Amino acid sequence: MPTVDYRMARRALLRDLRSGLRSVADVCDAHPELMRAARFIGEETGEACPICEQPGLRVLFYTYGKELKGRENGRVRRRSDLLELRERFGEFACYVVEVCTSCSWNHLVRSYLSGHKHAV
Numbered sequence: 001m002p003t004v005d006y007r008m009a010r011r012a013l014l015r016d017l018r019s020g021l022r023s024v025a026d027v028c029d030a031h032p033e034l035m036r037a038a039r040f041i042g043e044e045t046g047e048a049c050p051i052c053e054q055p056g057l058r059v060l061f062y063t064y065g066k067e068l069k070g071r072e073n074g075r076v077r078r079r080s081d082l083l084e085l086r087e088r089f090g091e092f093a094c095y096v097v098e099v100c101t102s103c104s105w106n107h108l109v110r111s112y113l114s115g116h117k118h119a120v
């Protein structure tokens with residue numbers, strides 16, 4: 001399954017923050033909608049936030065694809081929904097975003113293609 005990992009970009013961003021090239025306000029800018037989704041359906045990672053060090057960093061899964069119609073496209077999902085989507089659709093992209101509900105830090109963690117065309 002083709003996957004793009006954004007950990008390098010995340011590390012670079014955190015490095016810029018420590019060296020003062022970016023401010024906390026620049027990186028802790030989660031949209032209220034994203035914050036709400038993280039609170040209600042975000043999945044706990046068991047990791048601490050890289051910015052405020054509070055526990056309870058969460059991840060959200062967003063799905064996009066040509067086969068996903070209307071409200072289905074760009075919707076935030078629970079991990080359990082992804083299995084059902086994989087059976088229903090041939091191909092869609094899933095974006096995993098981490099969000100801190102304490103300080104609004106948010107970053108794309110990974111994206112990958114899923115669907116029954118990509119069954120492993």
Ligand SMILES: [Zn+2]
Binds near residue numbers: 104
């Ligand atoms: Zn935080």
